Amino acid sequence: MSPFAKETLSKLIKFLEDEVYPAARVAHAQIPADPEARWKTVIPVIADLKEKAKKLGLWNLFLSKAHYPQFGVPLTNLEYGVMAELLGRGGAIASESVNCSAPDTGNMEVLARYASPEQQQKWLVPLLNGDIRSAFSMTERFGAHVVNVHSALELTICVVASSDATNIRTTIRQEGNEIVINGHKWYISGAGDPRCALHLVLGKSDPENKDKYRQQSIVIVPANAPGVKVVRAMSVFGYDDAPEGHCEVIYENVRVPIENLVYGWGKGFEIIQGRLGPGRIHHCMRSVGAAQQALDLMIQRVTNPAKKTFGKFLYEHGTVIADIAKSRAEIDAARLLVYSAALQIDKAKAKGALKEIGIAKFVVPSMACQVIDRAIQAYGAEGVSQDTPLAAMYAGLRTLRIADGPDAVHIQQIGQRELTRADALVKRQEEIRKREKVLAEHYKVKAHM
CATH class of the missing domain: 2.40.110.10 (Butyryl-CoA Dehydrogenase, subunit A, domain 2)
Known part of the structure; x- marks a missing residue:
């Protein structure tokens, strides 16, 4: 990580620990219960957090200067990936506090890459400043x-x-x-x-x-x-x-x-491919953070003396220890998948990282759902209530397996991509067999495989 990235990460950790994580329940409490009023409210604590984040320089961290020289910050996608995981631990409030929440992130990338200077001035600049928000309107009803x-x-x-x-x-x-x-x-x-x-x-x-x-x-x-x-x-x-x-x-x-x-007539599909690539990885980065948060909550629950059953800690029963170990391994493996995709985007942009993005997109949200499900099981009825964040986390992660392309689509694309290697693999094997035959004749042996 660059010196700037290290300094930014340090500031972000402190900001999240001191300001954002403690504000999560407060933000939820500030949303009116009234069916109409809840859609007209700008949540006060989040507005205050945004002002603090701006002053700290923790703003628009997702927009890499390498790809968007005019608007971006000097962070690579890989460096942002580390930060996005921490944002994922704080839920939607964390990402919004630093102007890194969907759908605005993807829309800002679209406008930064494809919009005219006039469109950028009218729409992108206010989005970058956090003065307005936006929507991406693709999914259709009556399918x-x-x-x-x-x-x-x-x-x-x-x-x-x-x-x-x-x-x-x-x-x-x-x-x-x-x-x-x-x-x-x-x-x-x-x-x-x-x-x-x-x-x-x-x-x-x-x-x-x-x-x-x-x-x-x-x-x-x-x-x-x-x-x-x-x-x-x-x-x-x-x-x-x-x-x-x-x-x-x-x-x-x-x-x-x-x-x-x-950008021009007929450019819509090209634009959404450019938009969804990085956006999918941002989701996956945050998903790793959500899974880590769920594991942390699970460990607290199963080691809590007040929650002993039949004289034992919860982790002393059944397969809880195994669930913790599997969760740890799955989170760490998924994190490396995301880092690999982020690094490939840095090297070859989203178009050159389709394989890595696709694999991460169908592996990571499923992993996070599994880890969160284990944590819910450890909490019992409390795990599906509003008294822990687990139920909402699960709802969001389960939905992510559909959003930005469902699992089945990504799996099929990756499988088809792998099948394109078949001819080359057969030719390679044939070359090996030819050399094997020459070696066998030289040593006067028969090679049986």
Whole structure:
């Protein structure tokens, strides 16, 4: 780590221990119970933490200067990975306190890499300053439609999965000097926040294009534009995550100026690939931290004398010791996977790290879910209550196995990538066999394998 990274890490640890971790329960208590008021509240303790973080220089740590010279900080993705794990231990409040929380991080990366100077000045700078927040609008509702009706009782259904961005059905079209957007999205994180000022909306702009990866575009839509309707907040395992939320949003004849098109027509798929790569790793970094926090809580629970059962500590019963050991090993292995991916992004950018990113994305959240589940089991009923963070942590990590591409998609992509090595492996083995034959003849032996 560079001297700057070491100094920043030291300051971050102190800030988290002294300010952020103690504020977690306070922040939760400051969210109103009233169904309407909870969506209009800026949580006071988090606002105060942000001001403190800015003064300490603990701000926008995710944005590497190596990739974003104009806006970034002098940290590599690998260096940030160490810090993001610590942020993950503090939940959403920790990341937001230093302006490193999703979906803003990914949106800032999009605007820093692809937006015009005018778009950057209008939208990116306020995001970097923490003056506004944003939403990334990709996932769509009603992902199935009837393609053939054989009878009143027999339907052929074509499932349009949100995990395949080429299936997007929201329409984006140009009319004169305006862009018109129509679509129905849901699970749009950040759309409920009163500070949300813009949505980056992915839609289909050229459905007839023979290249299915050139059919989509991304447009900046002001959150208060006429025709933008936040229908409701979707719950995730019963959590609404107010005031940020994961909302169902309808775009009905929304009109924005042509200048709000990001990067160019047909560039949508390219942009989301650039956005989701680093974002997936940020999630994985934080997931390692969440798993570590769960293990720490589990160790405290099973060594607590007040929780003895039948005269024994909890760790003296059954497989608790084995669960602790397996959790330790799994966390450490997952951390190295994430570091490997971060290092590869530093070397070859996100496009050159697809394998490492994909492996981390389907391994790390599953690992974290498993570790958290073990901790919940150690706590019993308390583990699924609001009196520990474990239930909320589990809900978030289980959801992450779907977000930014479900496990099955990443597993299939990695498996297919591995299969492309088959011909080369066969040729290599044939060369070895040829040399083996020559050696066997030289030594006058028969090689049997």
